[in-house]
Amino acid sequence: xxxxxxxxxxxxxxxxxxxxxxEEEYAIPTLKQELQNDVIKRTLGPNLVGMDIExxxxxxxxxxxxKLVSAEVEATIAGGESTYLESRSFYTNGSGEDVGIEVGSKxxxxxxxxTVTFTKDTSAATLRYFYRxxxxxxxxxxxxxxxxxxxxGQSVSYSMGPYKVAEMDLVLDLDVVDSTKAFISIEDMxxxxxxxxxxxxxxxDLVYLYRSIPNIxxxxxxxxxxxxxxxxSVILPAGATRNxxxxxxxxxxxxHLARLQYGVYIDDLDFQQxxxxxxxNYAINMRAEAGVWVETEDGKYRAYVYVNSVNNSGRSAxxxxxxxxxx
Amino acid sequence: xxxxxxxxxxxxxxxxxLVSCKEDFPxxxxxxxxxxxxxxxxxxxxxLGPDFQTVRVENAVxxxxxxxxxxxxxxxxxxxxxxxxxxxxxxxxxxxxxxGKVDFSDLSSPKQYTVVSGNRKVRKTYTVNLxxxxx
Numbered sequence: 001x002x003x004x005x006x007x008x009x010x011x012x013x014x015x016x017x018x019x020x021x022x023e024e025e026y027a028i029p030t031l032k033q034e035l036q037n038d039v040i041k042r043t044l045g046p047n048l049v050g051m052d053i054e055x056x057x058x059x060x061x062x063x064x065x066x067k068l069v070s071a072e073v074e075a076t077i078a079g080g081e082s083t084y085l086e087s088r089s090f091y092t093n094g095s096g097e098d099v100g101i102e103v104g105s106k107x108x109x110x111x112x113x114x115t116v117t118f119t120k121d122t123s124a125a126t127l128r129y130f131y132r133x134x135x136x137x138x139x140x141x142x143x144x145x146x147x148x149x150x151x152x153g154q155s156v157s158y159s160m161g162p163y164k165v166a167e168m169d170l171v172l173d174l175d176v177v178d179s180t181k182a183f184i185s186i187e188d189m190x191x192x193x194x195x196x197x198x199x200x201x202x203x204x205d206l207v208y209l210y211r212s213i214p215n216i217x218x219x220x221x222x223x224x225x226x227x228x229x230x231x232x233s234v235i236l237p238a239g240a241t242r243n244x245x246x247x248x249x250x251x252x253x254x255x256h257l258a259r260l261q262y263g264v265y266i267d268d269l270d271f272q273q274x275x276x277x278x279x280x281n282y283a284i285n286m287r288a289e290a291g292v293w294v295e296t297e298d299g300k301y302r303a304y305v306y307v308n309s310v311n312n313s314g315r316s317a318x319x320x321x322x323x324x325x326x327x
Numbered sequence: 328x329x330x331x332x333x334x335x336x337x338x339x340x341x342x343x344x345l346v347s348c349k350e351d352f353p354x355x356x357x358x359x360x361x362x363x364x365x366x367x368x369x370x371x372x373x374x375l376g377p378d379f380q381t382v383r384v385e386n387a388v389x390x391x392x393x394x395x396x397x398x399x400x401x402x403x404x405x406x407x408x409x410x411x412x413x414x415x416x417x418x419x420x421x422x423x424x425x426x427g428k429v430d431f432s433d434l435s436s437p438k439q440y441t442v443v444s445g446n447r448k449v450r451k452t453y454t455v456n457l458x459x460x461x462x
Contacts, residue, residue, distance in 0.1 A: 217402065249378050250378040
């Protein structure tokens with residue numbers, strides 16, 4: 001009797017286990033009988049003035065209900081001149097390439113609004129939106145309202161944001177050449193030649209030089225004008241005396257500056273929290289893909305100078321700068 | 328059936344008694360195991376700059392008899408912000424501990440680090456002598 005009960009119990013447990021593992025049958029979702037939309041943000045990292053924020057805006061309605069008439073994006077701060085809503089809808093082909101198909105007229109900007117009017121008879125499209133961040137948005141927040149209209153009178157909208165625009169400034173691909181185009185001003189985000197440096201002597205924060213000295217490794221250097229030891233045979237313009245703090249960095253390939261595959265970004269916060277108070281005023285033996293944190297003598301600016309490439313025979317380098325104003 | 332249960336219980340009791348009799352190994356004030364090893368030396372030395380790249384021109388010369396580490400660093404090395412890295416013999420530890428950047432700029436009074444053996448009974452003080460490459 002005892003054993004029989006035990007068997008019944010085991011069978012019951014078995015049945016329960018089997019029934020709980022039953023797979024749910026798949027059902028085709030029912031099509032919503034309305035115009036729908038969705039948005040994804042495609043760009044990552046901090047938003048910088050002069051760069052784009054990219055979105056992909058998808059809209060669709062059942063074919064039987066009509067077609068798309070227009071799509072519009074309204075930004076709270078009007079974007080730069082090159083802001084546009086793509087008039088092509090993309091699909092990815094078998095080779096993984098994005099192929100665009102013209103579905104509307106070229107987008108029209110009016111204030112913060114960017115509009116595309118559909119010219120093709122289409123009931124579904126994904127349009128990309130490129131918002132060129134204007135100078136007016138620096139340090140502010142910007143939001144977007146995406147909307148679409150269909151021929152049956154329906155309209156939908158989707159809000160994105162707010163997104164903070166960074167305070168940082170960015171300048172890309174400055175060429176520096178030893179003894180000719182060698183005087184870097186963080187304040188002006190510019191490189192001066194020997195001829196123009198005189199007029200801007202008080203703004204020169206760094207001097208670029210290349211030296212090949214026997215028994216030591218010097219090569220490419222970014223040196224403050226006050227660090228005379230590390231400026232062998234450099235003729236400084238009169239008045240260039242800034243004592244800039246310079247901290248060598250390796251392996252920090254900011255995506256905006258380097259444009260390499262590493263998804264690393266320097267943001268405002270990095271500059272705010274940077275502490276290079278004990279840093280020297282020179283950095284020599286710089287290599288490509290290395291960089292330096294910089295703080296100007298008056299503490300007004302902090303910057304990250306990235307070395308995109310170096311050329312030993314040409315005694316030159318290509319640098320990109322991100323700068324943050326502290327005061 | 329009851330007999331089996333009694334056996335199992337007895338076995339479990341024995342195992343738990345054995346486990347509870349495990350010897351406690353001594354640890355020092357840092358929670359590190361004090362062992363029986365008396366060896367006390369530095370086997371390798373590395374010096375990194377603020378960019379975590381080596382600043383050594385060549386391998387450090389470690390003299391375990393004279394208890395010195397002689398390092399030649401690149402011209403232009405920022406001696407105020409360096410990260411020393413010691414490789415020690417098994418179970419040994421370093422005093423003082425390295426917790427961040429170290430200022431090696433005063434070349435006239437070189438930094439000293441003491442290696443403490445695994446049994447915490449032997450202490451050897453190493454002097455780190457830096458020389459900077461010159462043109």
